[in-house]
Structure formats: structure tokens, C-alpha cells
Amino acid sequence: MGAEPTLSALTDRAAALLLDLDGTLVDSEPVHRESFRRFFAARGWHHDDELLAQFTGRRADDVFATTPGPWEGEDPVALFDEVVGHMPQDVSPVPVAGARLLVELAGDAGVPCALVTSAGPRWALTALELLGGSERFAVVVTRDDVAEGKPSPEGYRLAIRALGVPADHCLVAEDTPAGVRAGRAAGAGAVVGVSTSFPEGVLIEAGADLVVPDLQPLLAPYQA
Structure with a gap:
């Protein structure tokens, strides 16, 4: 081309x-970013826009499984389910x-x-x-x-x-x-x-x- x-x-x-x-x-993206912010806050884990960007466009459990972070040693699928549980209902x-x-x-x-x-x-x-x-x-x-x-x-x-x-x-x-x-x-x-x-x-x-x-x-x- x-x-x-x-x-x-x-x-x-x-x-x-x-x-x-x-x-x-x-x-x-605002909906998903807010889900991750609430998830990280609930876990007491530090997070910033650079960290959240790693999840954009990818399956969250893939990121949890392959990327170093405070989640190491935990079940990636269970973590993904937690993120989904923090999905805001007030942002569409x-x-x-x-x-x-x-x-x-x-x-x-x-x-x-x-x-x-x-x-x-x-x-x-x-x-x-x-x-x-x-x-x-x-x-x-x-x-x-x-x-x-x-x-x-x-x-x-x-x-x-x-x-x-x-x-x-x-x-x-x-x-x-x-x-x-x-x-x-x-x-x-x-x-x-x-x-x-x-x-x-x-x-x-x-x-x-x-x-x-x-x-x-x-x-x-x-x-x-």
C-alpha cells in the first residue's frame, strides 16, 4: 500500500x-478505568495512569498473569472477577x-x-x-x-x-x-x-x- x-x-x-x-x-474507557481505580483502592495498592494503561485493550487476567505487580501469587481470574465487581453503575x-x-x-x-x-x-x-x-x-x-x-x-x-x-x-x-x-x-x-x-x-x-x-x-x- x-x-x-x-x-x-x-x-x-x-x-x-x-x-x-x-x-x-x-x-x-472511563467506565473500565474507574473499575480498576476502585479495585486497586479497595486492595490498598498504589496505582497511576501508567499502570492502568497496561490493562487497556487486553484481558485483565492476562495482564495479572504476565505483568509484575502487587498481585503476584494471586489467581488472575479471581482478580479479574474482583475488577468486574467494582464496575460503576453511575457511569455509562x-x-x-x-x-x-x-x-x-x-x-x-x-x-x-x-x-x-x-x-x-x-x-x-x-x-x-x-x-x-x-x-x-x-x-x-x-x-x-x-x-x-x-x-x-x-x-x-x-x-x-x-x-x-x-x-x-x-x-x-x-x-x-x-x-x-x-x-x-x-x-x-x-x-x-x-x-x-x-x-x-x-x-x-x-x-x-x-x-x-x-x-x-x-x-x-x-x-x-
Whole structure:
């Protein structure tokens, strides 16, 4: 695609859209960050934004299992369940700008959408109601469907196989370095970073072809 691909060059040849959920389709990072803050506070463990960023875009139990921290020696899955128990009920996610319309217009144009998320199925189904429901997605891959979470490409490879579309004709949209690396390793023809959670430079360094502030720039091919 060249060293500096344009957005149109990436989107025009996309036969399928593979989309992350948190931070890409829905602005739910404030909800998840607050869950972790409350969890760490309840445990009496020091935490800051740098530490919390390690959990963004990844399965929490994977981070607990592989990253040094005050949780060493504890059951990663039990810790993840604790975090979920601290999920605030007074903070609600909202769709990222352009997300709902992108899914709608892509479907109308015969371009299937797949969800590939590190979230569990319950949260995924709840969040997708903001976008018109899970039925708008041809494939839904959650944390429960893979042995390894992002940055492993397993989830994206599973979605690509289920769609039956060549990997190099798929466009991945991701808001985290782990997600960008997963899409790139899965062989996606285009990986677009969404800078809702991390700055542009971090996503480019992870392997994104280019970075957009939200999903509105991806609407153009479907509004012609």
C-alpha cells in the first residue's frame, strides 16, 4: 500500500471491517478505568495512569498473569472477577462518533462487520445495544472464544476465518497498541488506529497504517 497510505486507499478495498469494541466503537474507557481505580483502592495498592494503561485493550487476567505487580501469587481470574465487581453503575459508555452509522452503512453496502473484543460476552452484548444490537455484526469474537487475548492475533484470525474473507482484504480498527499488533499479526490488509485511548505516535509505532480521532473518517466510502 505504500509507505504513507491514504485513508481512501485503505477503506476502498476493504471487503470486511474487523472492529474492536471498547475505545473503538464505544467510549467505555472511563467506565473500565474507574473499575480498576476502585479495585486497586479497595486492595490498598498504589496505582497511576501508567499502570492502568497496561490493562487497556487486553484481558485483565492476562495482564495479572504476565505483568509484575502487587498481585503476584494471586489467581488472575479471581482478580479479574474482583475488577468486574467494582464496575460503576453511575457511569455509562457512549458510542464513539461515527460508530453506529459506520456499522449500519457498511452492512447496507454488503461489507460485513466483525467484532473482536477483549471484553466478555455479557459486556459486549450490552455495549452493542448502543450500536443497534449484535445482529448488525456477522461475527462476534469475545474473550471467551480465544485461548490468548490481544496482542495475540488469535481473535482476529478466528473472525477472518468465520467471515471467509481474505485477510489482506480486511480492515481492522483498534484504539490500543495491543489491538493494533493483533490485527497486524493476523495479516489484515489495513490497520487503522483510533486515538481515543492512546496518542497517534504510540499507535503508529505499534503498526497502525494511519490514525483517526474517531470513526467518522471511515464513513466516506459508504456515503458516496
